[in-house]
Amino acid sequence: MVKIKIDEDACVGCGSCVEDCPNDVYEMDEAKNKTRIIKEEDCMACLSCHEICPAQAMEHQDIHVAKRLYIDRKVNNTINKII
Amino acid sequence: MEMELKEIRGTFKPELIPPECGGGIDDYEEALHVLMKFVGSMANALEQVSGRGANAIVYQAGKRMGHDAGKLMEKTDNLENAMQELSQILGKEFYFEMWKPSSQESFTIERSGETEVKLLFRDCVVRQTLRRTGLPQKGPLCYLLYGYMVGAVEEVMDIKGKLDINHIGPNACLKTLTINWGGK
Ligand code: SF4
Numbered sequence: 001m002v003k004i005k006i007d008e009d010a011c012v013g014c015g016s017c018v019e020d021c022p023n024d025v026y027e028m029d030e031a032k033n034k035t036r037i038i039k040e041e042d043c044m045a046c047l048s049c050h051e052i053c054p055a056q057a058m059e060h061q062d063i064h065v066a067k068r069l070y071i072d073r074k075v076n077n078t079i080n081k082i083i
Numbered sequence: 084m085e086m087e088l089k090e091i092r093g094t095f096k097p098e099l100i101p102p103e104c105g106g107g108i109d110d111y112e113e114a115l116h117v118l119m120k121f122v123g124s125m126a127n128a129l130e131q132v133s134g135r136g137a138n139a140i141v142y143q144a145g146k147r148m149g150h151d152a153g154k155l156m157e158k159t160d161n162l163e164n165a166m167q168e169l170s171q172i173l174g175k176e177f178y179f180e181m182w183k184p185s186s187q188e189s190f191t192i193e194r195s196g197e198t199e200v201k202l203l204f205r206d207c208v209v210r211q212t213l214r215r216t217g218l219p220q221k222g223p224l225c226y227l228l229y230g231y232m233v234g235a236v237e238e239v240m241d242i243k244g245k246l247d248i249n250h251i252g253p254n255a256c257l258k259t260l261t262i263n264w265g266g267k
């Protein structure tokens with residue numbers, strides 16, 4: 001099963017992931033003003049939340065990582081050497 | 084700018100293609116990227132010229148392709164077998180599986196003579212092509228795939244099918260396949 005981790009220090013509480021997730025995996029913790037995972041079992045690893053989160057605060061573990069053959073391997077290798 | 088070009092030289096006989104033509108991984112990568120850009124731009128241009136009508140035309144073209152591909156498979160009225168045949172037709176570049184929310188007991192929902200099943204596309208060349216070209220995950224190229232799938236399912240199951248898109252993401256897309264058992 002997908003395991004999601006939220007970096008609470010990074011989360012700015014914008015609620016975009018709550019709005020965007022099609023399967024209502026998140027809800028806002030109003031007291032903390034952070035997102036909270038409530039239905040991890042319904043996550044289908046579409047990673048829309050990754051694309052919308054301005055803080056890159058979430059991590060999905062043990063998921064199928066889709067092929068991305070559009071990536072330029074030469075550019076990618078160069079970036080990997082720099083980072 | 085000078086381009087580094089490694090020329091392939093070999094002997095060519097009729098009906099015998101020299102293995103050197105196959106190229107290496109870099110050649111495949113370059114060719115794939117060129118194709119992705121071409122196909123992406125073509126789909127974009129088609130939409131700009133024909134508007135949303137482009138989706139309908141391409142959907143029909145995809146459906147015809149799907150029917151042709153489905154003719155090579157065994158007929159079945161079992162949904163699971165049909166999904167297996169469909170994944171063979173689409174190949175591993177369109178890896179999908181049936182999906183359901185945790186609150187739902189079975190993968191299928193029966194509704195007034197129709198069966199619904201959700202398909203989660205994990206890998207998709209169309210998605211990769213659109214992202215390579217910087218285009219949103221919608222439009223004619225997606226419709227070509229929808230048509231292809233519906234055509235193939237209609238052919239192997241001898242039913243009438245419909246495909247709706249539920250969600251698109253950078254790592255997976257969710258679709259609902261509706262099967263009308265009333266036949267074609
Ligand atoms: S990956 Fe998709 S389904 Fe999972 S939490 Fe993010 S948006 Fe929701």
Ligand code: SF4
Nearest residue numbers: 011012014015017053
């Ligand atoms: S989108 Fe990111 S920053 Fe916004 S609430 Fe969700 S985790 Fe926090």
